Amino acid sequence: MTHDPARSDDSPVTTDASSTLDATAEATIQSIRALSETDADSWLEAALHQLNALTPEVDFEADESIVTTLDLGRQLFDCEYGFVAETTNGVHRIAYCATPDDQYAVGATSALRDTPCAAVVNARSALASIVISDDTTTVVDSVIPPDSGFTAYLGAPLIVNYRIWGTLSFASRQHRAASFSRRECELLELMAARVAAQLQLARANSELSRNRDELRQVLDNVPARIWVKDDQNTILHANRNAAKSMGFDNPMALKNADTYALFPDMAAKYHRDDLEVLNSGKPLRNIVEPYTPLDGEHGWCRTDKIPLTVDGQRRLLVVASDITDMKLREQKLQQLNASLQNFASVAAHDLQAPLRQARLLVDLLANEIGADRSDSVAETLDTLSHRIDSMRDMVRSIYELAALESQTLSTAPVDLNKVLADILTQLKPSFDDLGVQFCAERLPTVVANGALLADVLRNLIENACKYNNSETPEIALRYERDASCVVHRFAIEDNGIGIAGADRERVFEPFRRCSSLAVDGTGIGLAFCRRVIQAHGGTIWVDPDAGDGGTRLIFELPYGQTLRDRV
Amino acid sequence: MSTRVLLIEDDLLDQQFVLRAMARSSGVVDIKVAENGAVSLEKLRREPLPSVIVRDLSLPRMDGHEFLLALTSD
Numbered sequence: 001m002t003h004d005p006a007r008s009d010d011s012p013v014t015t016d017a018s019s020t021l022d023a024t025a026e027a028t029i030q031s032i033r034a035l036s037e038t039d040a041d042s043w044l045e046a047a048l049h050q051l052n053a054l055t056p057e058v059d060f061e062a063d064e065s066i067v068t069t070l071d072l073g074r075q076l077f078d079c080e081y082g083f084v085a086e087t088t089n090g091v092h093r094i095a096y097c098a099t100p101d102d103q104y105a106v107g108a109t110s111a112l113r114d115t116p117c118a119a120v121v122n123a124r125s126a127l128a129s130i131v132i133s134d135d136t137t138t139v140v141d142s143v144i145p146p147d148s149g150f151t152a153y154l155g156a157p158l159i160v161n162y163r164i165w166g167t168l169s170f171a172s173r174q175h176r177a178a179s180f181s182r183r184e185c186e187l188l189e190l191m192a193a194r195v196a197a198q199l200q201l202a203r204a205n206s207e208l209s210r211n212r213d214e215l216r217q218v219l220d221n222v223p224a225r226i227w228v229k230d231d232q233n234t235i236l237h238a239n240r241n242a243a244k245s246m247g248f249d250n251p252m253a254l255k256n257a258d259t260y261a262l263f264p265d266m267a268a269k270y271h272r273d274d275l276e277v278l279n280s281g282k283p284l285r286n287i288v289e290p291y292t293p294l295d296g297e298h299g300w301c302r303t304d305k306i307p308l309t310v311d312g313q314r315r316l317l318v319v320a321s322d323i324t325d326m327k328l329r330e331q332k333l334q335q336l337n338a339s340l341q342n343f344a345s346v347a348a349h350d351l352q353a354p355l356r357q358a359r360l361l362v363d364l365l366a367n368e369i370g371a372d373r374s375d376s377v378a379e380t381l382d383t384l385s386h387r388i389d390s391m392r393d394m395v396r397s398i399y400e401l402a403a404l405e406s407q408t409l410s411t412a413p414v415d416l417n418k419v420l421a422d423i424l425t426q427l428k429p430s431f432d433d434l435g436v437q438f439c440a441e442r443l444p445t446v447v448a449n450g451a452l453l454a455d456v457l458r459n460l461i462e463n464a465c466k467y468n469n470s471e472t473p474e475i476a477l478r479y480e481r482d483a484s485c486v487v488h489r490f491a492i493e494d495n496g497i498g499i500a501g502a503d504r505e506r507v508f509e510p511f512r513r514c515s516s517l518a519v520d521g522t523g524i525g526l527a528f529c530r531r532v533i534q535a536h537g538g539t540i541w542v543d544p545d546a547g548d549g550g551t552r553l554i555f556e557l558p559y560g561q562t563l564r565d566r567v
Numbered sequence: 568m569s570t571r572v573l574l575i576e577d578d579l580l581d582q583q584f585v586l587r588a589m590a591r592s593s594g595v596v597d598i599k600v601a602e603n604g605a606v607s608l609e610k611l612r613r614e615p616l617p618s619v620i621v622r623d624l625s626l627p628r629m630d631g632h633e634f635l636l637a638l639t640s641d
Contacts, residue, residue: 357580364587 020068020098021075025054029075040183047076047187055194062202063096066195069168070098073191077154077184079170084158084195086166087112087121095166116153117167119143124164126156126189128180152176154184156192160200168192220251225301227318228308231278233259233271236315245322247295265292277305278314288323299324344402348395355392359385397524401510404452404531411536414450416443416457420477423458427465436465440477444488446557452532459525460492460553467551468496487556491543495550504542533557569595571615575622575634577602585621603627604634611638 021029028050035043054072055065070082081104084096092112097104112118120127120143129143131151144153148171155169168191219226225242227235235257243251246262260267266289277284283306291301301320308315362385369377420440424431431438438461446453457477464475478491499507506512510527533540538557546552572589576582582600589596599617601607603626611617624631 353578353581357578357584360584361580 020064021054021071025050025072026075029072032076033078040181044183044187048190051187051191051194055198062198062205065198066096067098069191069195070096070170073168073170073188074098076187077170077180078174078176079152079154079172080174081150081171083169083171084166084199085115085117085169087117088165092117093166114145114148116143116145116148116150116171117155117169120155120157120167120169121164124157126154126185126192128154128185130176130179149173152180154180154188156185156188158192158196158199160196160203165196165199168195223321225318225320225322227316229259229274229316229318231275231314231316233267233274235259235262242320245291245296246293262294263292264294266290273305274316277307278316281307283307288327291320291322291324300327341402344399348399351395352392355388355395359388359392362388394524397528398510401524401528401531404528404535409449409452409535411447411449413445414448414453415445416453419450419454419457423454423461426458427461430465434465434468434473435471436473436475438475438477441479443477443479443490444481446488448536448557449532452535456529456532456555459529460555463525463553464492464494464496464551468494470495481559482556486559487538488559489554489556491552491554493546493550493552498546498549498551499542501544504544507542508540529555569597570619571617572596572598572619572621573607573610573617574598574600575602575604575607575620575626575631576600577623577626581623604629604631604637607634608637608641612641 028046032043032046032050035046051069051072054068066084070084074080074082080100082098083094083104086093086095090112091109092115093109094104094106097106112121116127116129119129127143129152131144144150150171150173152172152174153169154171155167157164158166158168160166168188170188220240222239223241224239225245226239227242228237229235235254238246238248238251238254238257240251243249243254246254248254259270263270269289273284273287283304285304287303287305288300289303290298292298300323302323303318303320306317306319308317362381366373366381369381373381420443424438430436461475461477465473474495476491476493478493480489481487482489508526508530511523512527530540533555536557538555540553540555543552543554574582574585576585586598586600589598599610599614601610604622605628607620607622608629622631622634626634629637
């Protein structure tokens, strides 16, 4: 309270026009006031009755209720001023007031110790105090600061959440004949309890509304589309993104909307899924399905459906993300893959045909020229044939690589010892030419595609032979089962030129030739090997720890692909 | 009596290769050429049956497989 000692005492008492009480209430209050002090119980009863009539105990319009209480108090206690003030941290701040003038306003602050409310806060109970006549010197123990201009004061603490939050007080500048009665103090305490309850409710309300607002903002700003539905396919709530996706600006417009009307194509499916989730009590996640709202943009979404129980009612939380872009990219990728495979088969046929013809033409030409050709012509024809053959091999390899991508692997038990024996028979002439020394350990029987695995082994052994300029090329095929019995490990070792560190991954790229050695080949061998091994669920790599001089290529096949008792 | 041969091949160069190879054979060969399966079916219906049919697989209009199906069902 701010204080105005200059104020005169002859101001009107209860004539302010701003009272919130209507004429009937005023009349009732007059009759209560007429009850004599001797009839104190009746007075309190009538006053309480009026308090109840004017301010309901649970009232969501707390502000209005509190002002009404102040008006009632002013009348009953015969005071011109009524205040609800917050008194925390030593500051007196007016939160509500009912006054005959504009001397006090909501929000006005002063030091708590300069106000009569300080004594109420200290005492933690209702206090009444008056100044007898104008002779302030006769007052003993008055709580009213002399310069406040007040001559009567009645205040009670407001306990909110078990702590003194502030005070409810009434004050007058009129001299009273007698002090406030015990009944008046009791009534004040009851009023204070009610105001405190209303303040608490108002706080809870504003917290609730803040939380609701915050939740709404969160829900409206997440990229997901969110719905809460019942078991009848009815939408109870939707967030902004969900509403937008269905052609609505305002999510509130979807309250109690029927999914059957909004998604004519998909509603039945949605409802089936809803009921599955609600009946099983288990969420359904990652449902990928078309999204075809009547008024929104069509596409694809990925949806999670989670069962909820709200107030004993079955509810469903539906969270969907738009995956239309991803789906379109996927479709495009599938088309690209299909056309790539088509390209590979076209390449196989259409590129091989002219090469075959060119090769035949060279043969015909050689025949027609006959035996008396010059050395240079003979050499040119040889080179031409050779180049065309290389080209045909490359085209065929590309085709095989592409075909490998698209085919499903057919597997059967394969005895790798037999496979190796066949390969060695084929390679025997070149081994004999080069003086290759080959040794192999006993190999297992594995479940695999025998033809492809044979190609891998042949490729690796041929490479070990080709990229080798040792006097006596040595090649070894080693085999071991790893300690944890998860994979079978094969290693092909040679004493050849080796593979530089930087090239150990690059050699597996198609057409990547990393050697300076002039060697025949399509440049696709190791890429092919890697695809085959990967298709079997295995891995292949160049061992970085092979040491100087030579290469160790390791490939592993999962143990599950093998027949263990045949090894 | 010459051996009748029907060659079904759309590529002119490949036709030439086969004709050249046939020309080198010791026997007398009567070669008819058709550029696709449909034309050769027509020929087969009108003319005496050949002893040998040499056919490409990838052909316009009616490919080698379709030709074989049509031939066996005729």
